[in-house]
Amino acid sequence: MDEFPQGSVGLVQPKIQRFDEPLHLANGRVLPDFQLIYETYGELNNAKSNAVLICHALSGDHHAAGFYSKDDKQPGWWDNYIGPGKAIDTNEFFVVSLNNIGGCNGSTGPLTINEETGKPWGADFPTLRVRDWVETQKHLADMLGIKRWAAIVGGSLGGMQAMRWAIEYPDRVGHCVVIASALKLTAQNIAFNETARQAIMADPNFFNGKYYEHNSIPKNGLAVARMIGHITYLSSDGMGEKFGRELRSGSFSLGCDDPLEFEIESYLRYQGAKFSTQFDANSYILMTRALDYFDLAREYQHNAIDAFSHAMCKFLVISFTTDWRFSPKRSKEIVQALLHAKKSVSYAEIESSHGHDAFLVPNKRYNDVFNSFMKNVAADSKSINTKQGEH
Amino acid sequence: MRIDLDIISSYIKNNQDVLDLGCGDGELLKLLREQKNINGIGLENNHDKIFECIEKGIAVVEHDLDKGLQQFDNNSYDVVIMTLALQAMQRPDHVLDEMLRIGNECIVTFPNFGHWRARLHLMLYGEMPVSDLLPYQWYDTPNIHFCTVKDFENLCATKNISVIHKEMVYENTMTSFLCKMLPNLFSETAIYHLTRN
Numbered sequence: 001m002d003e004f005p006q007g008s009v010g011l012v013q014p015k016i017q018r019f020d021e022p023l024h025l026a027n028g029r030v031l032p033d034f035q036l037i038y039e040t041y042g043e044l045n046n047a048k049s050n051a052v053l054i055c056h057a058l059s060g061d062h063h064a065a066g067f068y069s070k071d072d073k074q075p076g077w078w079d080n081y082i083g084p085g086k087a088i089d090t091n092e093f094f095v096v097s098l099n100n101i102g103g104c105n106g107s108t109g110p111l112t113i114n115e116e117t118g119k120p121w122g123a124d125f126p127t128l129r130v131r132d133w134v135e136t137q138k139h140l141a142d143m144l145g146i147k148r149w150a151a152i153v154g155g156s157l158g159g160m161q162a163m164r165w166a167i168e169y170p171d172r173v174g175h176c177v178v179i180a181s182a183l184k185l186t187a188q189n190i191a192f193n194e195t196a197r198q199a200i201m202a203d204p205n206f207f208n209g210k211y212y213e214h215n216s217i218p219k220n221g222l223a224v225a226r227m228i229g230h231i232t233y234l235s236s237d238g239m240g241e242k243f244g245r246e247l248r249s250g251s252f253s254l255g256c257d258d259p260l261e262f263e264i265e266s267y268l269r270y271q272g273a274k275f276s277t278q279f280d281a282n283s284y285i286l287m288t289r290a291l292d293y294f295d296l297a298r299e300y301q302h303n304a305i306d307a308f309s310h311a312m313c314k315f316l317v318i319s320f321t322t323d324w325r326f327s328p329k330r331s332k333e334i335v336q337a338l339l340h341a342k343k344s345v346s347y348a349e350i351e352s353s354h355g356h357d358a359f360l361v362p363n364k365r366y367n368d369v370f371n372s373f374m375k376n377v378a379a380d381s382k383s384i385n386t387k388q389g390e391h
Numbered sequence: 392m393r394i395d396l397d398i399i400s401s402y403i404k405n406n407q408d409v410l411d412l413g414c415g416d417g418e419l420l421k422l423l424r425e426q427k428n429i430n431g432i433g434l435e436n437n438h439d440k441i442f443e444c445i446e447k448g449i450a451v452v453e454h455d456l457d458k459g460l461q462q463f464d465n466n467s468y469d470v471v472i473m474t475l476a477l478q479a480m481q482r483p484d485h486v487l488d489e490m491l492r493i494g495n496e497c498i499v500t501f502p503n504f505g506h507w508r509a510r511l512h513l514m515l516y517g518e519m520p521v522s523d524l525l526p527y528q529w530y531d532t533p534n535i536h537f538c539t540v541k542d543f544e545n546l547c548a549t550k551n552i553s554v555i556h557k558e559m560v561y562e563n564t565m566t567s568f569l570c571k572m573l574p575n576l577f578s579e580t581a582i583y584h585l586t587r588n
Contacts, residue, residue, distance in 0.1 A: 339432065339452070339463070340467070342430065344432075345432070346441075346450050347452040347453050347454075348438075348445075349453050365442075368442050369441070372445045372446040375446070376446075376448040379448075
């Protein structure tokens, strides 16, 4: 294991699970069958009481921790917080991380062949809501024999899934960790998503979402969509600290007419271009819509307190000071509703200059709070394991 | 362990909903959970203390008490507690009103500034008292509203707040008798269990 950094789960391999049964979606449509790609880290104990579900955000996937090969330079997206001795300690927990349906990394989504037409679903893939993901995650839990998650953890859109679980399947969730999330998006937040979608749709290579049939990808549109997203995930100060007004090329010297490029321009273009070849445009549209549609309390007379009154788990809510896309104010709304519903909730507002992205970035206080909460989760799951062992 | 915590615990009934304002490291809520099986929540603003609460498995919400408690409904808790923090509030009188709006009962503890050593210090040195319990100088102390036991009872009287229990805590048993006789002079920490008439 020397070849991997300390605290890494090391080499990991995704698994694929097919579910040959119809999935009834929130919008009334039915997927005849579906598959999920997922990874697991750590070992499930005898009582199956130490399982932790990771719910990914907008452009996340199942690869949350570890490496795919010895030469792999890029660990999973939440490697900072998942691994032996880390906040989500794989010495204690059996961690399950999946790619949600509608995604483009191996679970059923727009890239999958629609059996009715023999062509990829593309833009015709049913619109999804967060509760549909929770249903598929429940299928996966059943398949793995997990009756109750020790904890369900998610940042941003992932936090929405965690909250949905807590109120729809209260007896199956021990703890719920909601990081940089919201009860529902604000108009401004939806506006950013719509601008990103319009950038994709305006790309001549989009072909109304049927670009696979034209052997094309709306790269430019997806890149712009990502750039818009990326700006909103960073804070103004953080961006200023990192890039300032530094020039990547050219000069403002009098008489100099070389093309000018700011560092931030180059960075955003690079991020956009990278993303445009890694992510599927239809998936991006679908995922942002699911984010827009989410409203935890919609089916509870728009009363978040009523919604949370169903929950039976303990909550940890975390926000970041410079996150303006999912601001601390949004997290406080969650906390307030939980307090009113008389639920056990802890809340911390973490200082960070990293904006919304802060939930992915190493940060001492964030790690301390997260880690100590998860230690209590581990103690709970151990006591269940011991109790069951006595029978 | 800490005598004031045991006294507070004796005022709490089993399974009550308890809100602890400025809950510190969560020691009291932990004790109440163990002794009285309460459903407790703490509010705290100090990062290290918040961490210690979470470590203990105590539910704690990061919140600056001077920003108010509007988010809490009337009578939403059985008991609202504030230990040794009233004197650090911008408006202790408003806080007391809020505690009795949110809770059916409240428990407050505060350092008695009428204690003989504080009086002696001021009298002898002509300087604001600095002690082990209150180690701050006048300019950097978070304790901006000191009061004596007598001051506090006057406030309760004007606010029509009635005292269910009170207990004065002192440094050793020697002063126990004196404390009972002359609480304003001999008690170091005052504990009041209050309700609105």
